Amino acid sequence: MSGPLLGPARRMFELALGEMLWGRRAVFMGLAAGAPILLAVVARLTLAGGSAVLVVNGSRIDSEAMFGTAVSLLYLRFIVPALGVFYGTSLIAEEIEEKTITYLFVRPMARGAIVLGKYLAYLVCVVAVVLPSAALVFVIMVPFASIGPLFGTVLRDLGVMALGLATYGALFLWAGVSFKRPLVGGLIFVFGWESVALVLPGYVRRLTIAYYLQPTVPGVATLLAVAIIALFLAMQTIERREYVLEQ
Amino acid sequence: MAKRTRIFLLASAGVLTAVLATGLVAWAGGAVAGSTTPDDIAYVPGNAQMVAYADVRQVMNSPFRDRLRQLDADNNAAADGFEARTGINFERDVDSVLIASTGRISVPTPSDRALLIAHGRFDAVRIEGLMRQQGAQVDQYRGKRVVAIKNDANDAALTFAGPGLLLFGAGDSVRAALDAKAGAAQGIGANTEFMALVNDVDEGTAWSVAKFDSVAGRSPLPGGIVNQLPPINWLAASGRIDSGLHGRVRAEAQDEQSARDLRDVVQGFLSLARLQGSRDPGYKGMLDSVMLNAQGKSVSLYFELTPAVLDSLSQGGAVRRR
Numbered sequence: 001m002s003g004p005l006l007g008p009a010r011r012m013f014e015l016a017l018g019e020m021l022w023g024r025r026a027v028f029m030g031l032a033a034g035a036p037i038l039l040a041v042v043a044r045l046t047l048a049g050g051s052a053v054l055v056v057n058g059s060r061i062d063s064e065a066m067f068g069t070a071v072s073l074l075y076l077r078f079i080v081p082a083l084g085v086f087y088g089t090s091l092i093a094e095e096i097e098e099k100t101i102t103y104l105f106v107r108p109m110a111r112g113a114i115v116l117g118k119y120l121a122y123l124v125c126v127v128a129v130v131l132p133s134a135a136l137v138f139v140i141m142v143p144f145a146s147i148g149p150l151f152g153t154v155l156r157d158l159g160v161m162a163l164g165l166a167t168y169g170a171l172f173l174w175a176g177v178s179f180k181r182p183l184v185g186g187l188i189f190v191f192g193w194e195s196v197a198l199v200l201p202g203y204v205r206r207l208t209i210a211y212y213l214q215p216t217v218p219g220v221a222t223l224l225a226v227a228i229i230a231l232f233l234a235m236q237t238i239e240r241r242e243y244v245l246e247q
Numbered sequence: 248m249a250k251r252t253r254i255f256l257l258a259s260a261g262v263l264t265a266v267l268a269t270g271l272v273a274w275a276g277g278a279v280a281g282s283t284t285p286d287d288i289a290y291v292p293g294n295a296q297m298v299a300y301a302d303v304r305q306v307m308n309s310p311f312r313d314r315l316r317q318l319d320a321d322n323n324a325a326a327d328g329f330e331a332r333t334g335i336n337f338e339r340d341v342d343s344v345l346i347a348s349t350g351r352i353s354v355p356t357p358s359d360r361a362l363l364i365a366h367g368r369f370d371a372v373r374i375e376g377l378m379r380q381q382g383a384q385v386d387q388y389r390g391k392r393v394v395a396i397k398n399d400a401n402d403a404a405l406t407f408a409g410p411g412l413l414l415f416g417a418g419d420s421v422r423a424a425l426d427a428k429a430g431a432a433q434g435i436g437a438n439t440e441f442m443a444l445v446n447d448v449d450e451g452t453a454w455s456v457a458k459f460d461s462v463a464g465r466s467p468l469p470g471g472i473v474n475q476l477p478p479i480n481w482l483a484a485s486g487r488i489d490s491g492l493h494g495r496v497r498a499e500a501q502d503e504q505s506a507r508d509l510r511d512v513v514q515g516f517l518s519l520a521r522l523q524g525s526r527d528p529g530y531k532g533m534l535d536s537v538m539l540n541a542q543g544k545s546v547s548l549y550f551e552l553t554p555a556v557l558d559s560l561s562q563g564g565a566v567r568r569r
Contacts, residue, residue, distance in 0.1 A: 014248045021252055068490055068554060128259035135266035148273035150489055155270075201521065215551070217538065 005116065008109035012117025013124075020087070020125040028086060029126065032079045033133035036070055040140040067141040067150075071157045075134055076213050080161055081194070083126050084168020085186035091118045092234075093176040093183070096243055112235035119173055119231055126165045131158050156215065164213050167223045170230035171209070177238045287364045288445070290414065290424040291347040293433035295362075298445065299455035303367075304342045306452060310490040314557050334370065334377040335413075341367040342411075347435070349420070362416035362424055371407055378405060389425040393418075444483045444499070451485030451495075458482075459498070476512060477505035492552040500544050510541040513548060532556040 020026065043066055092115065095101040104114050138154050139147070168190075175182040194208040205211045209226070212219025291298055306312055330336050345364040375385070375394050383396040388406070395404035395418045404421040406414050408428070414421050427434035435441055441456060448454040459479040481499040486492050500506040517537060524530030536551035 018249050018252050021255060072553075124256070128256055132259050132262040132266070135263055139266050139269060144273060147270055148275075151270040151274040153489070155267075201525075214536075 005110055005113050008107075008113035009117040009120065012109070012114050013121045016091075016118045016121035017125060020121055025086065025090065029083065029129050032083060033129045036074055036079075036137050037133055037140065040067075040070070040137040044140050067138055070137055070141070071134065071161075075130070075157075075161055076164060077210065079130060080164040080213075081168050081190040081210070083130065084165060085172050085183065085190050087122050087126060088169040088172025089176040089182040089186050091115075091122060091173050091176055092238065101243055111238045115173065115177065115235045115238050116231070119169065119234070122169050122173075123166055126169070127162050130161060130165060134158060134161060153215075160213055160215070163220065163223045163227075164209065167209050167212075167227045167230075170227040170234070174230040174234040174237065177234050177241065287343075287345045287366075287412075288436060288442075289434055290364050290408065290428045291345070291362070291435040292349070292420070292423040292427045293435055293437060294349050295347040295435050297348040297455065297457035298345065298435065298441075299347075299453070299457075300343070300345045300449065301453040302343050303337070306488055307338055309452075309488045310554070311488045311492055311552075311557075314554070334374040335365075335367075340369055341365050343367075347420075347424075362414065362420040364424070365413045365415070366411055367413070368411060369407065369413055374405065378403075388422055389429050389431075391425060393421060393425075395421075440481070444481055444497075447497070448483045448485035448495070452488040454483070454485035456481065456483045477501075477508040479505070479509065490554050491557065494550050494552075496548045496550075498546045500546065503544055506541050506544045506546050509546045510539060513539055513546065 092101070095104060105111065107114075135154070135158065138150075142150060172182065172186045175186055179185060194210045197204045197208045198210055209223070211217060212222045287300075288298070335341065343366045346361055347364070348361045375383075378394045378396065379385070381396055381401075382398065383394045383405075386393045386395060391406045391408055393404050393406045396402070397418055402417045402419075404416065404418040406421055406425070408414050408425070414424050416424070423432060426432035444456045445454075448456065459482050478501040479498050480501055483497040483499075484495065486494040498506075498509060500509050517534065517539065520530070521534050524534055533550065533552060533556045536549075536553070536556070538549040540547045540549070
């Protein structure tokens with residue numbers, strides 16, 4: 001890697017953050033963060049009013065159980081990986097597709113700084129949207145009396161979500177700088193491979209990110225290692241790779 | 248950075264901080280209000296082989312318990328029997344309970360050796376009246392009023408050791424508890440090995456520490472299998488109960504090799520269980536949550552019964568009952 005990294009990365013971060021928050025893709029992020037809040041409000045009002053009882057497989061589901069399900073199924077198995085794939089792959093791939101990568105490369109900065117700045121912008125952007133969304137869902141769905149006992153669990157869930165966003169983002173950023181059509185492969189990995197591998201017996205499930213996001217698996221070190229290595233590889237790849245833009 | 252971006256980030260941080268502050272206040276409030284067990288441990292005699300604690304109020308108020316109640320709605324006979332003998336309604340009157348057992352399994356009725364220490368709201372006059380109707384005598388021991396029945400069929404005593412604090416068990420056990428509290432006899436607090444395990448597990452809603460010999464004879468496993476297990480000194484278990492059950496079972500083996508052997512044995516059982524239960528989503532969900540860990544002489548097994556797993560289990564049970 002050539003040239004200073006942090007200063008240019010910071011300038012790239014500020015530029016990319018604004019684009020991410022107020023660009024076209026922000027609509028998808030808004031929906032991903034807003035829909036669970038809306039669902040939580042509806043569920044809480046319905047359950048509290050007693051106008052309806054939610055029954056799954058013959059058993060009544062309370063709001064705390066619904067929050068647990070929302071975290072594990074909605075956030076960790078859908079929103080976090082989906083945001084990681086869509087944003088991670090597009091960070092560089094979109095610049096290539098729209099042929100604007102040339103404008104970034106002609107700037108007097110290391111290519112690695114572009115990747116680092118964009119990745120940090122992605123991370124701040126998605127964490128700033130997803131974590132408050134999950135926190136709001138928690139206070140909406142869980143009665144105040146139960147907030148105390150569940151507080152530790154929620155803190156852990158928020159930490160796991162942030163770590164998941166960081167890991168998926170870094171992995172698909174690497175895919176974005178390495179492959180021509182990274183989005184399709186990313187979607188297959190997240191919603192195909194991970195879903196299948198998690199139910200297979202043996203050690204295959206260890207080859208997924210979702211496995212390390214489970215509460216019973218001590219996966220913090222693994223997730224951090226994957227995120228750092230993938231980010232490093234992405235920075236290395238972009239420094240060496242030549243991008244031929246289609247005419 | 249643009250102004251609207253800065254405002255968005257500040258708003259996001261504000262929402263997160265507000266929610267976390269709310270959670271912190273609720274958690275701190277709960278921690279201050281919640282009772283701690285070490286005070287009650289002072290009543291446990293030094294020869295206790297098993298100590299178990301449960302925060303009954305938290306268990307009763309938990310959604311997990313509501314689910315269990317739905318699963319087992321008919322089984323209230325044991326609770327009714329206890330209320331008939333003592334006048335204590337467990338669900339209504341008791342906040343927390345600590346049970347200690349001397350574990351003398353050679354005694355024909357080992358459960359009578361158990362000592363029950365309960366915090367709650369008790370109608371002392373009514374409870375004493377019920378005991379006396381059944382032939383109990385009142386005695387004074389270490390400044391406490393001990394109501395005791397002793398005949399061929401029963402050996403039970405009860406005393407109110409403090410406001411809202413009830414001791415119940417065999418006459419000798421209750422007197423031994425008062426001795427331990429008064430410092431006239433050695434309490435379990437002097438057993439550093441035992442107390443180290445208690446300190447390791449006492450953050451759960453319910454926990455238990457036991458000398459393995461004392462529980463081996465009561466294990467649901469066949470004696471042949473228990474005899475084949477590597478040597479184990481202690482067993483400790485704890486569970487946090489909210490909408491589900493987050494449990495941990497810890498075994499202290501005699502040495503590191505025994506711990507590794509035990510881990511392999513448990514791993515084998517888990518593999519067998521996975522094979523057997525792979526078609527049942529309830530059991531499969533529970534088994535997927537199981538994590539086994541061996542460190543030094545300790546082997547720990549973590550598991551979770553999430554609401555989704557409970558739903559699957561109840562659904563499976565309903566289908567089997569049909």
